[in-house]
Amino acid sequence: MGVIEEAFLGIVFGLIFGIILQRGRICFNSAFRDVKLFKDNYLMKFAALVIGLQILTFLFFAQMGWITLNPKPFNWVGNIIGGYLFGMGMVLAGGCASGVTYRSGEGMTTAWFAAIFYGLTAYATKAGVFSGWLKWISKFSVTVEYTEGLYATKSGPTLSSLFNINPWIVGIIFAAILFWYVFGTKTTERSTKLNYKIAAVILAILAPLAWMSSAASGRNYGFGITGGWINLFKGFLTGSSLNWEGWEILGIIIGAMISAKLAGEFKLRMPKKPITYLQVMVGGVLMGLGAVTAGGCNIGHFFTGVPQMAISSLLASLFFILGNWTMAWILFGRE
C-alpha cells in the first residue's frame, strides 16, 4: 500500500468514526462516570452493546481470514497503574482519548489543551524523557504463542487462551451477558440525534473494516487513539511521515467538525474560570502517561481490545473505570 492510500484510508475511517462519535455524543469518560454519578446508564449501554457486537464481528472477520486478531500483551503492572492514571486523567481532562479528540473538532478549546498534553506526554513516555519508565514496565509483559489462525502468533493472552476454550464459545457467552445487560435491564432515557443502538451497530461493522485497511498498511490493529496522537506529534516535531492511525486522528477531528457544523453545534467554547485550562492540561498529562503505561487507551484497550477478550484490555479497562470513579468522586461526588 502506498502512502497516498494509507493516508486516504486512515482519513476516511477516521471521518466516519468522528461523525458517529459526535452525533452519538459518545464519550467513555461519561459512560463510566454517569452510572456512578448520575445513575445514568445510557452510554454504558452503548459501550456494552458495541463491545458485544464487536466480539462477534471480530471473530467472524478473523474466521473468514480477513483480519488476524492481535490482543495486546498482558502486563499486570502496566495495565493496573496505567489504567488507574488514565482513568483519573480523563475526568480532569473532561473527556476520554476519543472524547477529547472529537470535541477538539467541535470547537471545545479545553479539549485542545487536554489533547495536546495527552499526545505530548504519550510521546514522551513512548520515546522521550519517560521512556525509562516504559522500559521498566515492559519487563512484566506476557505474550502467548498461538497456533490457530485467528490470532497473531505472538500476542497477548485472552479469556479463550487462558481457559483453553474455543474463542467462539467464550465470545458467544461473553456477548450474551452483555446483550442481557443491554436489553434485559432498564435504560436511562435520552433524546439524542443518533440512538445508541444504531451507533453501536454502525461501529461494530466499521471497526473490523477499519482493521483490514490498517493491517494492509502494515499496522495490525483496529481503531486506536493514543498511537495516532504519538504519530502526529512525531510527524510534527521530527518531520516523519504519518501512519494510518495518525491520519485516522485527523479524520476524527475533521469528521466531528463537519458533523458539528452541519448540526449547528460548532462553537468555540471557553470556560469562565481560566484554572479549568490548568485542570485539563494535568488531565492530559495523566492520560498520556497512563495510556502508554497501560498499553492503550479507552479505544485501543476498551473499544478494540475487550472485544478480542484480551486479558490486558479487561484489566486495564477495569482500572480505567476505578480511576474514573475515584476522580469523579473527588471532584463532584462529595455533597
Added chain:
Amino acid sequence: MAKYEVTKTIDVRGEVCPVPDVETKRALKKMKPGEILEVLIDYPMSKERIPETVKKLGHEVLEIEEVGESEWKIYIKVNG
C-alpha cells in the same frame, strides 16, 4: 419580557463535562419548591442529559429554549 419568574440563573457555557450537570444539581439543592432555575448551556450533550437528570430528581423541566448558535436556556421548576 421575561418568560418565567426566574429565581436564580447559572451560566455554565464553556464548562467541561460534567460541570454543567453538577452545577445544575447543586443549584437545585439550595432552592425552595416553586422557584425557577434558569441554566445557560452551550453544549448539545448537556441539553440532552440535564433534563433527564433533573426529571429523575423530581423537578419539572418547563422549557428548553434555543437562544443562539449552539446555545440554550433550560428552565427548571423546583418541586418539593
